[in-house]
Amino acid sequence: MNEFARKRRVALVGTGHRGAGTWGRELLANCGQWVEFVGLCDRNSLRLERARAAIGTAAPVFTDPHAMLSATTPDMLIVCTRDDTHAEMIVAALEAGVDLLTEKPMTTTAEMCRRILEAERRTGRRVDVGFNYRFSPTAKTIKEVLLSGEIGEIVSVDFHWYLDVQHGADYFRRWHAFLTHSGSLFVHKATHHFDLLNWYLASDPQEVFARGALHHYGRAGPFRGPRCKTCPHASICDFHIDIGRDPWLDMLYEDPSREDGYFRDACVFREEIDIFDTMSAAILYESGVQVSYSLNTFMPIEGHHLAFNGTKGRVEIRQYERQAWETPDEDEILVMRNFGAAERIRIPHQPGGHFGGDLALQRMLFAPGATDPLGQRAGARAGAISVLTGVAAVESASTGQPVKVKPLLDEPNAA
Structure with missing residues (x-):
């Protein structure tokens, strides 16, 4: 039987905001002709029932993911639980013969990355990581420009991400504010950014030297x-x-x-918060490319600045998501040549999350006959390398020393 002659049987574990929204009701709205839910799981039974109604499915509900896997035999499990629980869910599903889609980050530690990669090799199943930023029209266009060779060989990258006092603060209200749960924002948030770099550059990071501090939230706050x-x-x-x-x-x-007992509006000034709110990193790639990266979490603006410096020119974008002035509902990529005219490429924002990236990712994973000429679909190794870049950054910021990335993965010839 053709694999698309019937709907893909999908189970979901973790029915919070992202699970119930993007990978629940939005997945059915966008891909319902190819997907059916056969089970929903969350440790909180009240949230679970409400999420089922919001998603619009009659799928059975479970509070034990192992029981759900056994009872429903899905084709794919979607993992949207807390970051530090991903590995347990992923490995259990792989061993049950089920393919995986996990929210980013794939996991939070080097040891958990190794466990997932070993289980994927051993079982022959597939892990996909939900790197939706790869699928935004702007990211796709940047990748195409870089592949065209217009700016020659890339030698360095400037990449600076700004979270405003709405979005940035929200990480400090939730479980993300604790290193043991999120791996820090060098892992939870920056995994997106490191993965984009790895994909854009088609190279692996070799070494990271980073700094981090808690300047504004947590114990730095005036009251709590x-x-x-x-x-x-x-x-x-x-x-x-x-x-x-x-x-x-x-x-x-x-x-x-x-x-x-989990409150969605916990105090951003809790004294026990132990992640950074201000981060920077110098990353050296195996290709020789040098990257200057930063992440700030209490800005008056939301968005990022990204520039690729090549031997023949420069590609630059300043993407605005929220700010105090009006901007067009589009992105503008500047392609500047050392000897020649500059070009402005305008890309209208698409509907849906991440400027259309969520919908494009869902269709890549579930639509019949989807092709992937740019290698946008990200597997377990891509998930691991982006996580380990963040893990190396945390270690470097804590020790004051540069950290090699590949030895954390323990691959052959990783020294």
Whole structure:
């Protein structure tokens, strides 16, 4: 039987914002003709039932992922749980003969990366990592320009990402604020950015020298409370939010917090927060390319600046997501030649998450006959290399020493 003669049987573990949204109701809206849910799993039964209704499926629900795999025999498991639990879910599904799609980052430690890669080799199943930024129209165009050779051989890259006081602060309200759960934003958030670099450059990072600090959130804050909803400082705190004003988040998290104690509006100034909010890294690639990278989490703007410096010219983009001035609903890539005219390539933003990247990724994974001429689809090794770049950055920032990336993976000839 042709693999697309029937719908792909998909199970989902983790029904929070990303799971219930992008990989739940949006997946069915975009790819429902090729996909059917056969099981949903979350440790929080209240959230699970609400997510099932929001997704619009009658699939059975489970609080134990192993029981779900056994009872439903899916073709694919989608993993949207907390980052540090990904590896357990992935390995269990591979050993059950199930292919995987995992939210980024694939996992949080070198040891967990090795476990996943070994299980994938041993079982012969496939792991896909949801690197949706590769699929945005702008990223696709940048890759095509670089492949064209217009700017010659790339020698260095400037890559700077800005999270504003809405999005950036949100990481410090949630479980992401703890190294043990997220691996830090060098792993959780920057895995996107490191993967883009690896894909754009078609090379692996060799060495990382990084710095990181907690300047604004956590113990650096002027006061703190248990959570926004009950905080005595609400009237004077710029970061106070009312979760009740967001019906989606309120539905998924507020009442369900009675079951597991997880609040979606925890204080961004909690003293126990132990990740960086200000980060920079110098990355040397095996190809010789030098990268200057930074990530800042409390800016008045949201977006990034990216530039590739080549032997024949430069490609540059400043992408605006949120800022205090009006910009066109498009991106502009500048292709500048050392001896010749400059070119402006304008790319309209597409509907859906990540400027159309979410929809394009879903269609790549589930639409019949999808092709991948640019190598946008990312497997377990791509997931591991991006995670290990972040792991190396955390180690370097903690020790003050440069860290080699490949030895963390323990591949042959990795020294």
